[in-house]
Amino acid sequence: MNKLVTCIIILTCISCGHKKEKKSLILELNTPLDSLNYVISEAPENSTALLERARLHYLSGDLELAMNDLNQKMAINTTDEDYYLKGNILYSNLQIENNAENANNAYRLCVNENPNNANCYVKLAQIQQLLDNYDECIELVDSALQINRQLPDAYFLKGLTFELRRSKGDTTLAISSYQTSIELDPNFYDSYIRLGNLHAAKEDSLAIQYYKSAIELQSERIEAHYNLAIYLQNSERFDAAMERYDRILEIDPNSYLALFNQGYLLLVYADQYQEAEKKFTKSIELNPSYTEAHHNRGLCYKNLGQFNYAREDFKKALELTPSFNLSAAQLN
Numbered sequence: 001m002n003k004l005v006t007c008i009i010i011l012t013c014i015s016c017g018h019k020k021e022k023k024s025l026i027l028e029l030n031t032p033l034d035s036l037n038y039v040i041s042e043a044p045e046n047s048t049a050l051l052e053r054a055r056l057h058y059l060s061g062d063l064e065l066a067m068n069d070l071n072q073k074m075a076i077n078t079t080d081e082d083y084y085l086k087g088n089i090l091y092s093n094l095q096i097e098n099n100a101e102n103a104n105n106a107y108r109l110c111v112n113e114n115p116n117n118a119n120c121y122v123k124l125a126q127i128q129q130l131l132d133n134y135d136e137c138i139e140l141v142d143s144a145l146q147i148n149r150q151l152p153d154a155y156f157l158k159g160l161t162f163e164l165r166r167s168k169g170d171t172t173l174a175i176s177s178y179q180t181s182i183e184l185d186p187n188f189y190d191s192y193i194r195l196g197n198l199h200a201a202k203e204d205s206l207a208i209q210y211y212k213s214a215i216e217l218q219s220e221r222i223e224a225h226y227n228l229a230i231y232l233q234n235s236e237r238f239d240a241a242m243e244r245y246d247r248i249l250e251i252d253p254n255s256y257l258a259l260f261n262q263g264y265l266l267l268v269y270a271d272q273y274q275e276a277e278k279k280f281t282k283s284i285e286l287n288p289s290y291t292e293a294h295h296n297r298g299l300c301y302k303n304l305g306q307f308n309y310a311r312e313d314f315k316k317a318l319e320l321t322p323s324f325n326l327s328a329a330q331l332n
Helices: 001-014 018-027 031-042 047-059 063-076 079-093 099-113 118-130 134-147 152-164 171-184 188-202 207-218 222-234 240-252 258-266 273-286 290-302 307-320 324-329
Strands: none
Touching: 001 079, 031 047, 031 152, 047 063, 047 079, 079 222, 099 118, 099 134, 118 134, 134 152, 134 273, 134 290, 152 171, 171 188, 188 207, 188 222, 207 222, 222 240, 222 258, 240 258, 258 290, 258 324, 273 290, 290 324
């Protein structure tokens, strides 16, 4: 902040001469944005201040204000950095106004104007992935990596694109890309998750280690715990899976999925119908529209001989999902 205030004072002195009272006023302003607002009010053509204010607005999420300032700045003079920031602003606004094509054009300008900026290639690659242009996405990532091979985000993007392009059999390439990303950044949580998922799909026990690595990095995030529990469940390690679901419920007592899966294990593999019924009931309390929970609780009641309750649950499941044939079959 001191550096920014010093810069603004110099700019003000250049534009306003030796008016000490204005310099004093700058020092009294509370935030960098206050200071920039003052400088721009005194010198609307100050492109450096406009660019700095555009950056501040962008970082605070005020995308419209950021774009306004950037457009004013680019009308005065334009640099490679401007195109990159414009692409970032438009990319951030994708979910709000569907500006995929605008962001695409902005990043292409960034690449054309500054072909040695690896980040421009990565950003443009992200847009191509969103547009399902997977081959071009990979080509752009490779261009970025020719400039700088130490970009874990680029390898992650490449791995994700290989996954999306799975019809061409790129799973092995996806794994290789994710592994490179964690070699460059051992704290890359998302790559551990993706590696765990890919190995789990192959029924490869390496999935356990990848999920545990993700948990060590961010132990309070549910995703890695849940994926690990599912893998353990599918591998018939039921006690370990139950313990993992317990851990999830410690983090999030409202996880109706964890409760449902515990109920499923108790119902299908342990024949503990009363305990399973309790789990399904808690899951339903948290999500009354959960069709499968009503159906499975109906199975618990059926096995306990409580047929009226069972019918009610099967009917409720069909009310929620009329095409749910499992409950229809039980009623018949």
